[in-house]
Amino acid sequence: MADANEPVSVVGIPSRVEYTYSPGRATTRFLRAIEQKRLMGQRCTGCGKVYIPPRGACPRCGLPTDEEVELTDKGTVVSFTVVRVPSENIQLELPYAAGSILLDGADIPFQALLRDVEVADVRPGMRVQAVWVDDAELQPSFTNIKWFHPIDEPDVPFEKFQEHL
Numbered sequence: 001m002a003d004a005n006e007p008v009s010v011v012g013i014p015s016r017v018e019y020t021y022s023p024g025r026a027t028t029r030f031l032r033a034i035e036q037k038r039l040m041g042q043r044c045t046g047c048g049k050v051y052i053p054p055r056g057a058c059p060r061c062g063l064p065t066d067e068e069v070e071l072t073d074k075g076t077v078v079s080f081t082v083v084r085v086p087s088e089n090i091q092l093e094l095p096y097a098a099g100s101i102l103l104d105g106a107d108i109p110f111q112a113l114l115r116d117v118e119v120a121d122v123r124p125g126m127r128v129q130a131v132w133v134d135d136a137e138l139q140p141s142f143t144n145i146k147w148f149h150p151i152d153e154p155d156v157p158f159e160k161f162q163e164h165l
């Protein structure tokens with residue numbers, strides 16, 4: 001039994017936090033579009049870079065990204081990771097791959113799950129396309145895209161996407 005005079009050093013306290021997130025104007029436009037299976041990015045008025053999801057301003061120039069740009073749901077894997085370690089928050093069968101996907105016409109990649117492919121076959125430059133939820137399940141959420149999977153197109157050479165890593 002612990003000494004009654006010894007300080008307690010660890011206390012377990014179960015807690016839960018709920019919060020409401022206000023996405024702002026740029027992300028609201030993105031979410032309204034993705035609800036209709038459309039991927040809307042925004043172009044910087046200064047450097048011309050296209051951001052998706054847009055945040056309303058270019059982190060490089062500090063200028064607004066006022067021009068809306070509709071992008072395809074096809075892209076290129078620019079980097080990836082393979083998850084092999086179980087976690088209570090991961091419901092997927094291990095191992096699985098998550099990739100940094102650069103949509104065609106975009107200048108920054110975003111993270112997405114990669115499926116319908118063996119993890120050993122995932123590689124930078126691999127061409128992929130979004131797999132969407134059924135139309136009846138569409139909502140204003142990035143979760144409308146279940147994952148990306150490979151398409152029958154030639155790999156993109158590293159030189160073509162190296163500046164977008």
Ligand SMILES: [Zn+2]
Binds near residue numbers: 046048049063
């Ligand atoms: Zn810019």
